[in-house]
Amino acid sequence: MWSFFHKLGSPPWMYRISGTILTWLLPVTIVLLAWGAIWGLLYAPEDFRQGNSYRIIYIHVPASAISLAGYYVMAIAGATSLIWKMKMADIAMRCAAPIGAAFTFLGLLSGAIWGKPTWGTYWVWDARVTSMLVLFFLYVGVLALYEAWDDEALGAKAAAVLSLVGTVNIPIIYKSVDWWFSLHQPATIKFTEAPSMHMDMFQPLLLMIVAFYCLFTCSLLLSMRSEILRRESTTGWVRKLLLGEGAGAV
């Protein structure tokens, strides 16, 4: 266990292992995404009341789920980097922020598009919508703080503290639809009871959620790999990797 934990902190090891993971995770993600999208968009039954417009759920729900999960990833990476001062955790936090922000934006955008045919308006100041917007600003704040420091290590620390402070808001966002019963419907999927939608619609949704988690992991790993290369660009192993074996002596 501990040796794995220590290895996790080593850039060359992380670079290699993430490469191995990506070689199989990338194809799996593509297949899952295609499968889920085709199933959800073409073959799932039409909704009785919303017609075909409900199909945006297959983008909206997974993207929103990832936007919350991404914040947790960022905050946990931030905590790890504060506690164990791990370089990889810094990088994970830095890379998770823009990806999470992108998924939050996608969730908001798809929600707005979905809102027009069902609620009759693109935007409402509903509890869930507003708190998602706040989440987006939290991501932007963490990124901005990170970038504002000249010293990258200190910027990472500051951003980690901020992302931990921001986690206070996550349960509020998650529970907002149950606490304030407003325009946004309460959660459809719960771990404790059967989903309040038909199985034929639910199965592709579940598939899409899994696919989006894989997509998030892939984007995170890819972006971490390029960040590792950028930060370690002066070290021997990167030079060896890029220029071939013989370059080690240069």
Add this chain to the structure above:
Amino acid sequence: MSLATGLLRRQLLLAARRPAQVLSPLIFFAMVVMLFPLGLGPDPRQLAEFAPGVFWIIALLSTLMAAEDMFRSDYEDGSLEQLVLMPSPLFISCLVYAFAHWLLTGLPLLLMAPLFALMLQMPTSALGVLLVSLMLGTAVLSLVSSIGAALTVSVRRGGVLLSLLVLPLYVPVLIFGSGAVAAAADGLSAQAHLLILAGMLSLAVALAPFACAAGVRISVDAG
């Protein structure tokens, strides 16, 4: 304890020597109160409807304005570094900074609130709830801003960044603060909103000083 009281006395003394810095958020508050009737139209009914929200937004902005200077001068003259080096726990000093900030911005706001509530045509029945919600809410705001101020004090153009970091964290206070006043203005019970605000305050008192202390340490490292 003597350190905390000493630090508090020092903060207040420093503020008393520079009254302009203390007064400017309040003047700002008064001026924005004046702007809203000009922008929204002077219709008393309409003003009364918007007053709770307007009041809270201005409270937020004036707290934010003062927060920028919370650590600035102490950071620049090096006394913040001395504070970090002291053997006493840093989070207590952070709590004192936040408390001093509240005494210098939240409390004057509270004292001037009845006057502004009158000017914004807020029903007098809501005045008590307004004061209680402002007391609880501005204290949370001071504590939250202390975190943001600590994290941005050594950064160039930290003021803009501070607002970016802190405003999303102000949102819950705004919701429940203006919710409480709006409920009271409509003749409903504001107890639930006030209790949640009190809960936020307890949470902020317990946790914010630690985050603020971490921020101060990082900022001092940068200098």
